[in-house]
Amino acid sequence: MTTRPSDDLHNHPHDPLDELPEGHDPAAFDADDSIGRLGRRSFVGYVLAGSTLVVAADLSVGRAQRADAAVPSAPQIPELYDLEDLQTDSALPTSALITVTIGKDGRAKFAFPRTEVGQGIITSTTMILAEELDLPIDKIDVTLSKARPELLLNQLTGGSNTTFSTYTPVRVAAAIARQQLLKAAAIQLGTNVDRLFTTGGVVSDGVTNLTYASLAGDAASQVVERVRVQLRPQEKFKVIGRPVSRLDARDAVTGKKKFTTDLKVKGALPTMVCRPPQHQGSPKRLRNRSAILRMPGVTHVVTIPTGIAVRAKTFGQCIDAIRAMKVDWNPGTVDNQSDATVLAKLRKQELPMVVPKDLPALAQTVETNFAFAFRSSAALETYAAIADVRSDRAEIWAGLKVPILAQQNIAAVTGLPQDRVKVNVITGGGSFGHKLFGDHAIEAARISKAMKVPVKLMWHRADEPRQGRLHPMATSRCRATIVAGQVVSFEQRHTSVTTDFSHGLGEMLTSLADELDPIGLGGLGFAESIFSLTQELPYNFGALTQLLNEPLEFEDKFSTGSMRNIYSPDTCVAAELTIDQVAKKLGKDPFKFRMEMLKNDRVKAALQKVADEGRWGRKMAPGTAQGIAIHKEYKGCTAVLVEIDCRPRTVNRNLGKETVTGPRVTKAVIAVDTGLVINPRGLEAQMQGGLMDGIALTLTSSNHLQDGKFLEASWDNYFYTRQWNVPKDVEVHIIKSKSQTPGGAGEAAVGSSAAAVACAYARATKKVPQYFPINHAEISFKPKSFVPPVPASPTNGLKFTR
Amino acid sequence: MPKQTFILNGKTVTVNVRDDVRVLWVLRDILGVTGPKYGCGINVCKACTSHINGKAFNPCSVKVGDLKKKDRITTIEGLDETWPGPGLHPMQQAWIDRDVAQCGYCQPGQIMEAVALVKRVRRQGREIRDSDLDKIRNICRCGTYVRIREAIEQGARKMR
Numbered sequence: 001m002t003t004r005p006s007d008d009l010h011n012h013p014h015d016p017l018d019e020l021p022e023g024h025d026p027a028a029f030d031a032d033d034s035i036g037r038l039g040r041r042s043f044v045g046y047v048l049a050g051s052t053l054v055v056a057a058d059l060s061v062g063r064a065q066r067a068d069a070a071v072p073s074a075p076q077i078p079e080l081y082d083l084e085d086l087q088t089d090s091a092l093p094t095s096a097l098i099t100v101t102i103g104k105d106g107r108a109k110f111a112f113p114r115t116e117v118g119q120g121i122i123t124s125t126t127m128i129l130a131e132e133l134d135l136p137i138d139k140i141d142v143t144l145s146k147a148r149p150e151l152l153l154n155q156l157t158g159g160s161n162t163t164f165s166t167y168t169p170v171r172v173a174a175a176i177a178r179q180q181l182l183k184a185a186a187i188q189l190g191t192n193v194d195r196l197f198t199t200g201g202v203v204s205d206g207v208t209n210l211t212y213a214s215l216a217g218d219a220a221s222q223v224v225e226r227v228r229v230q231l232r233p234q235e236k237f238k239v240i241g242r243p244v245s246r247l248d249a250r251d252a253v254t255g256k257k258k259f260t261t262d263l264k265v266k267g268a269l270p271t272m273v274c275r276p277p278q279h280q281g282s283p284k285r286l287r288n289r290s291a292i293l294r295m296p297g298v299t300h301v302v303t304i305p306t307g308i309a310v311r312a313k314t315f316g317q318c319i320d321a322i323r324a325m326k327v328d329w330n331p332g333t334v335d336n337q338s339d340a341t342v343l344a345k346l347r348k349q350e351l352p353m354v355v356p357k358d359l360p361a362l363a364q365t366v367e368t369n370f371a372f373a374f375r376s377s378a379a380l381e382t383y384a385a386i387a388d389v390r391s392d393r394a395e396i397w398a399g400l401k402v403p404i405l406a407q408q409n410i411a412a413v414t415g416l417p418q419d420r421v422k423v424n425v426i427t428g429g430g431s432f433g434h435k436l437f438g439d440h441a442i443e444a445a446r447i448s449k450a451m452k453v454p455v456k457l458m459w460h461r462a463d464e465p466r467q468g469r470l471h472p473m474a475t476s477r478c479r480a481t482i483v484a485g486q487v488v489s490f491e492q493r494h495t496s497v498t499t500d501f502s503h504g505l506g507e508m509l510t511s512l513a514d515e516l517d518p519i520g521l522g523g524l525g526f527a528e529s530i531f532s533l534t535q536e537l538p539y540n541f542g543a544l545t546q547l548l549n550e551p552l553e554f555e556d557k558f559s560t561g562s563m564r565n566i567y568s569p570d571t572c573v574a575a576e577l578t579i580d581q582v583a584k585k586l587g588k589d590p591f592k593f594r595m596e597m598l599k600n601d602r603v604k605a606a607l608q609k610v611a612d613e614g615r616w617g618r619k620m621a622p623g624t625a626q627g628i629a630i631h632k633e634y635k636g637c638t639a640v641l642v643e644i645d646c647r648p649r650t651v652n653r654n655l656g657k658e659t660v661t662g663p664r665v666t667k668a669v670i671a672v673d674t675g676l677v678i679n680p681r682g683l684e685a686q687m688q689g690g691l692m693d694g695i696a697l698t699l700t701s702s703n704h705l706q707d708g709k710f711l712e713a714s715w716d717n718y719f720y721t722r723q724w725n726v727p728k729d730v731e732v733h734i735i736k737s738k739s740q741t742p743g744g745a746g747e748a749a750v751g752s753s754a755a756a757v758a759c760a761y762a763r764a765t766k767k768v769p770q771y772f773p774i775n776h777a778e779i780s781f782k783p784k785s786f787v788p789p790v791p792a793s794p795t796n797g798l799k800f801t802r
Numbered sequence: 803m804p805k806q807t808f809i810l811n812g813k814t815v816t817v818n819v820r821d822d823v824r825v826l827w828v829l830r831d832i833l834g835v836t837g838p839k840y841g842c843g844i845n846v847c848k849a850c851t852s853h854i855n856g857k858a859f860n861p862c863s864v865k866v867g868d869l870k871k872k873d874r875i876t877t878i879e880g881l882d883e884t885w886p887g888p889g890l891h892p893m894q895q896a897w898i899d900r901d902v903a904q905c906g907y908c909q910p911g912q913i914m915e916a917v918a919l920v921k922r923v924r925r926q927g928r929e930i931r932d933s934d935l936d937k938i939r940n941i942c943r944c945g946t947y948v949r950i951r952e953a954i955e956q957g958a959r960k961m962r
Contacts, residue, residue, distance in 0.1 A: 118905025118944045245901040252906030253894040253913060255837025255878035262836035270831055296820055314819075314827035319843065380841050380849060380943040381907045429839070429907030430943045461842040655937065681901055685946065689904060692945025715941050716846045724936040726947040791844050793824050797863030800845065801854055802918060 042230045043172040046096060047180055053102040053219040055180065057172030058226075059095040076544070077521070078536040083505075084635055084744065086533055088165040089515070090153035090508040095169040097150055100129065102177050106201055106213030108135055110170070111145040113155040114162045115401045117379070117431035119746045120682035121162045123247045125170060127678055131239040132174030132232055134198035135212065137247070147403035147423035153511060156504045157401040158436055158562065160634045160744025163678060167742050168231075175229045177219075184219035185210045234676070234740055243681035248427075260384040260398055260426045261458050268386045268454035269299060271447055272318035273307040274325045275467050277786035278332025278708045280559060283307055287326040295321050302450040306467070309447040311455055316793060319460065323788040333557045335708035339473070339776075342554075342705065343371055346475050346495045349551040353479045355489045355543070364482040366585055368578045371771045372570045373702035374497075374710070375471040376718055377563035378464035381429025383440035387447065388454035393420045398441040399428030402504045406438030410445040432693075433562030434469060436503040460790045462713035465703050470710075471563035472497035472554075476574035480541065480582045487582060487597065490541035494531065494571055498554040500561050501526045525550075531567055537575055538600040538632045546571065564693050565747040568633055570772075572751030573698065573758045576629040577768060580759050590759065591616045591628050602738070603630050606639035606671040609733050614641035614669035620764075623647035624666075627760025631752035634744030636674035636737070640691070640756040642727070643667040646764040655724055658716040658781050662774075663764070665695050665757055667729040670749055675739035686745040687732045692721040694753025698761065700725070702776045713784040713791065719775075808869040810835065811880025821867025826850050828866045829877065837878035837910045841941065848940035851911035851918075852877045856884075858918035878910035881917065892960035893917045893953070900953040904944035912940045912950055920958045930958050 048054040101109045108129055116122045122142050130137045148155060178198055185203035186193045188210060195205055202209045234240075251257040276282060286292070286308050292301050297317030301310050310321040334342075357365055385398035387410075394414055400406045403423045411418040428435050444457035459468070474496035481489040506526040509516065521529045531548035548567065583593035591611050598604045607630055610616070620626060623646050630639045646663040653661040670687045677683055700719035704711040712718040754772075762768045771777065784791045803818040810833065817832055826843075829835040829852075838861055841849035845863040852861055853876040854869075861875075869875070876884060885891040890898075893913050903909045915938055923930055935951050942950065 118907075120904065245898065246903060248906065249898045249901060249903055252903035252909050253878075253897040254882075254890070255910045257906050258836070259839070259907060261830075261840065264834065270827075297823075314823055314831040315840065315843075316824045316827040316831075378943075379905070379907075380839075380847065380941060381905070382840070428905060430905040432943070458840065461844075461847070685901065685904060685949070688948045689945035692947060714842045714844055714846050716844075720941060720943060721945060721947070722941065723938045723947055723951075726936075726951070728932060730948045793843050794845050794863040795822075795824075795865050795868070797825075797845055797860050798854070798868060800863075801857040801859040802922060 042228045044226060044228050045172050045176045047176065047221040047225040047227055048099060049223050050220050052104050052216045053177055053180055054099050055173050055176040056096045056099045057169040057176070059092040059169050059172070076536045077532050078534060078633070081533070083159050083530060083533040084161050084164050086508055086512060087156065087159055087161040089512055091165045094151045094154040098169060098173065100173040100177055102181065102212055102216045102219070104213060104216045106139060106211050106216065108133055108140045108177070110140070110142050112142050113145040113148060113151050114166065115144060115157040115399065115425055115428060115435065117399060117401070117428035117435060119686065120246055120679065123244060124163060124678040124682060125166065126247060127239045127244055128167060128170050129174045131237055132171045133178050135201045137244070139201055144425040144427065146425060147407040149404050149407060149418060151404065153504065153508050155402065155404050158505070160746045160748060163742045164635060164744060171231050172229065175231055176227055179227065179229050180219040181212055181215045184215045188218065240678050241680070244679050245681060257427070259381055259429045260386060261456060263386060263397055263426070265386050265388065265397065265454055265456070268388065268456040269311050269313060270315040270318050271309055271311040271455040271457045272315065272322060272460060273304070273309045273443070273463070274322040274327060275307040275463050275789050276329045276332060277789060278329065278335055279467065279710055281332035282330045284328040284330050287328065292321050292325055295324060300451040300453065302447060304443065304446045304450060306443060311451060311453065315458060319790055319793060322790050323792060325788070332708045334705070337705060337708055339373065339705050342473055342497065343475070345551065345553065346473065346497070349549055350475060350477055350495045351493045351547050351549045353491045353493065354545065355479065355481050355491060357479070359481065362483060364585060366480040366482070366578060366581045368574065368581060368768070369475060369477040369770070370574045370577070372474045372476070373771070373773065373776045374473045374705060375563055375697065375702055376465040376712065377433045377469045377471055377561055379428065379430030379432060379434045382461055382464055383459040383468065384457060385441040385444035386454065386456045387441070387444035389414050389445050389448040394445060395422045395424070396441050396445060397424045397426050398444070399426050399431065399435045400438055400441060401431060401435045402438070405504055406441045409438055409442045413442055413446050414449050432564040437469060437561055462784060462790045465712035465718055466710045466789070467559065469559055469561035470703060472499055472558065472560045474570050476570055478574055478578040480578060482582065482585065485586060488542040490537065490539070490544045492546040492571060492575055494546070494548045494567060496548065496550050496567070497558055498550045498560060499527050499566065501530065503561070505530060534566060534568060534633060535571055536632050538603050539597040540599045541597065564690070565750050568631065568751040569694065569697055569754045572629065572631050572755045573772060576755035577758050577762060580762065581768065589617065594628070594630065600632065600637070602673045603632050603637045603639070606630065606637050606673050606735055609671035609735060610639045610641040610669045613731060613733060614667070616641060623764055625760050625764035627756045627758070627763060629752050629755035629759055631748070631755070634674070634748050635739065635741060636672065636743035636748060638748050638752045639671045640749065640752040641669045642756045642760050644757060644760040644764050646761060653724065660700050660719040660775060660780055661724060662699055663761060664725055665727045668727045668753070669731045669733070671733045671735055672748060673735040673737045674743040674745055674748060675737050676742045677734060678742055680734055683734060683745050684732045687749045688730060690747065690749025691730065691753040692726065693750045695725060695757055696721040697750070697754045698757040698772055698774065700773050700775055702773050704779060709786055711779065711783040717781045717783070804867070806866045806869065807871045809872065809874045811876055812883055819866060822865050825861035825864045825866050825869065825875070829861060835877050835879060839907055839911060841908065848915060849908050849911045851914045851940065853914060853918060856921065858915050878914060881914065891917065893957035896953040896957035896960065899956060900949045902946050902949040902953050904946055908940060908942045912942065915940050916954045916957060919954070920961050930954065
């Protein structure tokens with residue numbers, strides 16, 4: 001890569017640094033493009049004091065300008081300000097604390113205060129740095145930052161927000177680094193910066209080449225220096241927007257990639273916990289402690305609030321010890337509750353609709369009410385954490401999306417000052433919301449403190465659906481009113497078991513409360529605020545309201561959290577199924593009706609794309625059908641078209657015991673407009689993965705609550721999408737966006753996929769399902785034992801060599 | 803404590819461990835070979851899939867005492883050594899070319915399953931069909947299944 005500084009880099013030594021940013025860029029999408037509008041002005045940042053070049057961006061200047069945002073006339077809050085903005089604004093005040101270093105070896109180093117759990121942010125962030133630094137990707141080291149409390153709300157990975165919130169700060173820091181290297185080279189060569197150019201880690205005047213390595217020391221500053229810089233214009237991008245494979249791909253396929261339980265920490269022996277049969281129960285006492293301590297390999301046994309912890313030479317010996325434990329348990333938090341009782345309570349708490357059902361004769365009403373079962377957010381890597389707690393300090397290793405909060409909680413449970421708790425963030429084996437909470441790290445710290453030895457804690461698979469984080473059960477009720485062929489109102493009432501937001505999003509709302517007040521969030525609770533910041537139905541449906549109620553009676557009753565999205569997959573399924581019903585009532589085609597009603601051009605373009613590419617309306621055999629749906633969130637949108645096969649010979653495929661087959665999605669076409677695309681190859685992967693989640697949510701994956709216990713205990717009970725339900729034909733179309741800011745990708749395809757599958761299923765079977773997933777009513781497995789709480793490890797594996 | 807001897811990734815190893823410890827924990831907790839992953843411990847998720855004498859098996863469900871001295875265990879770490887050409891095994895290369903891995907946790911097991919599958923159908927004198935891919939039980943919670951299918955087809959073409 002070669003770039004002449006005269007094209008895109010200017011120094012403004014005399015500009016007042018407090019100059020106001022330019023106004024809104026009319027070319028940008030929507031009114032919510034708060035970061036994008038900064039794109040064409042200069043930015044300020046710092047060169048920090050040090051022996052080599054260290055730089056940081058300062059985005060707090062831009063933030064001060066946003067409080068004047070007008071109250072929108074548009075009916076829905078996310079069109080002006082959404083959850084992405086909230087997370088981004090929360091990160092801005094501390095952006096200057098995130099530094100990029102150019103080492104004397106010429107390599108760029110960046111400790112990223114976000115967590116890689118498979119979404120590809122290390123790769124995409126390396127690309128962003130490469131773009132502004134003019135440095136090859138293989139000379140850039142992006143690592144995961146340990147917990148840094150000074151970052152406050154700027155170390156939370158969630159809401160598909162990473163690239164949106166870090167894109168500009170990372171670019172500014174990189175651009176400053178390059179500018180400083182150019183300045184140092186100009187002094188050495190006795191010339192001006194504008195006669196120099198950078199390429200591949202070298203500054204050159206066309207005759208002499210100076211490597212970044214040779215300049216890093218000279219470019220360093222003795223004092224902290226405030227500078228300004230301009231960013232490379234988008235039309236000159238050479239790295240951003242090109243497909244790049246994951247930087248850890250080789251490590252992943254050779255077994256070298258290390259996850260938490262793969263780490264070797266001296267003395268940290270395998271540790272597991274014997275957990276109560278009831279959801280959120282607790283131990284009263286272990287009756288056979290000395291017998292357990294005598295078991296092979298066992299070194300320590302302690303009682304902690306969540307169960308009985310055992311440490312042994314191998315995890316297998318921990319499992320054996322757990323199965324031998326005789327424990328008296330205290331009750332759980334929902335002992336008399338089952339799916340049906342929880343659902344009945346939710347139904348009773350549904351907020352009323354405003355538009356009455358019994359309207360004059362000319363009006364028609366479409367009324368729907370859907371239920372969504374509990375689901376487990378667990379990743380394939382179960383909760384795992386290494387803890388070494390000493391009397392005066394502690395060190396933790398774990399996959400954590402909010403490591404600062406984990407650090408605070410660990411300090412609290414160990415009685416140590418927060419600065420004596422070092423929290424190392426390890427790449428996670430998936431998250432999907434699972435690692436927003438520090439349950440595993442806090443539990444490991446408690447155990448290590450009690451045992452007085454280092455521990456490598458791992459949850460058993462059975463622990464995850466039974467005691468781990470769940471996506472809450474919910475109902476979603478919709479009412480659409482049609483007068484003279486027009487939809488005059490669309491109301492949605494979502495009612496959910498309490499979602500736990502104690503992972504940091506709640507704190508963001510508190511800290512920005514004054515700014516959120518004018519847009520209408522004043523007085524709403526955390527959950528209702530998050531709901532309002534994420535829900536947007538981009539249709540012209542007259543009076544449109546979407547409201548959430550999370551009844552107080554469920555508070556702290558269930559262990560809950562997000563699951564590759566918060567509310568949107570459920571609300572999207574409910575709304576899009578209802579829209580299909582409205583179209584039917586009006587005698588209109590579901591695709592054409594949506595195109596008439598959609599008010600946003602980006603969404604329309606995505607929908608048109610999938611209809612064209614997926615041949616919407618083609619003749620389908622009886623028992624099969626197409627379905628189509630859209631979702632708008634994360635500064636972008638997706639449209640999905642699927643074809644489903646619900647014929648008996650498909651539904652009843654027999655692939656062996658405890659194998660749920662059911663209907664099969666045979667084809668999926670996804671169109672995504674996520675704004676500026678950093679890495680199209682990574683974006684396509686996120687769309688494919690989101691589709692698999694959408695298929696599972698609608699067709700197969702759920703948890704059953706029975707008398708305060710969750711029945712599921714492993715992947716032969718919890719039916720996440722498997723190869724036999726993967727569509728053979730999956731297309732992803734990335735739309736060239738009008739927006740210049742990168743949106744979110746990780747969760748973007750889940751809601752629209754789940755909805756498209758639900759719509760297709762309803763059309764194929766001519767029956768609108770009322771309960772999701774559609775197979776929830778049937779328990780197609782024999783529940784594993786609750787006492788002991790983990791299944792025995794089989795010994796017949798050699799019979800199944802293949 | 804009994805001595806357990808078997809061949810691991812081409813080298814004979816001997817470990818002092820009780821007969822009933824499952825091979826997965828011998829590999830991971832005692833020998834420090836961490837390519838095979840834990841995902842369920844009951845032979846369901848297939849994240850630990852490795853090879854015994856060239857066929858796929860799940861070490862979470864085999865007692866180390868059931869291994870014989872001449873049993874050749876291959877984990878993802880030793881897969882490239884089983885292929886005569888230089889560099890990675892063609893299936894690993896296919897995984898890189900298709901950029902399959904997201905979090906990467908299940909992928910060692912997926913690759914070991916794929917290699918065994920190709921060898922199995924070749925023993926049956928045929929090529930891989932869609933119905934073979936449908937029967938793969940390995941879970942990928944990131945949902946990389948589409949690229950896994952593409953990579954297996956590429957890897958199979960190169961495994962000749």
